[in-house]
Amino acid sequence: MWRRVFTTVWTYLRRSPLTFIWLAVLLATTSVQHAVSPQFLDAILVHRSTNIDQLTTDPLRVIVMSLWWLDGGGDAAYWFPYAISYVIFHAPAERWLGSFRWLAIGFTGHVIATFVSEGALALAIRDGIANGSMRDTQDVGVSYFLATIVAVLTYHIARPWRWAYLAGVLVSYAVPLLVAPTFTALGHFSSVLIGLACYPVVRGKTDDQWDPAVTVRRLIRRWRHSSPEVSPVRRAC
Template identity: 50%
Template structure:
């Protein structure tokens, strides 16, 4: 009987956590539905279907608003579970801390501005002849720019000195690929990271930074 009670409590706690970050889990639900749809799509249509919802230069020049929205509703590679983990680890805490409106502002800013920066750099490369003209139709979907922005803004959620360790890891994750074998996507991720850091004003008044050292004591009380 006690096991059943504990299971119900855990289920209730999980449900309460989901309700506390509605934007995160609604977005995750959309990604689940679109991922399932993608797996049921004939392979010969999949690439063209996604390209029309991609923030590549061709689509941005004709349907910018539409592709900014639709590109954030599909997963790159058709895998959903890794995103469920990443959204729970990063997006949900950020939304609970900032509130849905501010969290969404970070996501939109990182997604839109990093996309424009990356595609702008690609356009310059095409005009300079260092990238082929066919690159204008490159598939570019996914939610990684918004994720990078949220990962960055969470640095202000953590108290020093833990903040600096987190910052070092984040910078390493996003700058090593950029320096090793840079792509326009890597450049976009780095820009999204900088945008997340620049969103510090949105964190003002959102409570004192979280100190991991104080967590065990808080849980015991």
């Protein structure tokens, strides 16, 4: 039994390798965040942040390095929700699109949304709407990449479920921007729009769609076949 479990898990991991390698690196950096002093941690994260100052001086380095850290992460408990989201969104997307296309779409969303949000912040600072100290604020994390992939997965879901999923995605990211607009919320919503705009990139993959109804029917059939049959009990005459 354990051999079968190991084989199943290994097959699942092997089909989306970059997702789980990235997740392992995030666990390692989260452990580092927990181990070092707050002062040293601030120094680490500021130099890996996609803030205005760092984007002005060394944009490529911070855009890449910011993806290896979780904003606010200090222990494995903070990492665990990200692990769940990677399994739910990134792993299926990488299997569906292939590692290269998945990485290209997510990274494009990360880059463009970063410049949209930080560009809006720079304009707000110039116009006196935002405080100038926000130029070097701590800004790391994987959420723009994730939001882009969450959005592009819309095209992997069969109709009519696709429209319910799309509505959920738009509401989840638009409401925070409307209720409490921040530059991060703008970046997240921009990521969603970028993911949806990637339809021409994934158009060749749209025949491979996931139908929740089919999945549920398969699970029910599997459960019925695995359930022990109960022999009917005859009444004595």
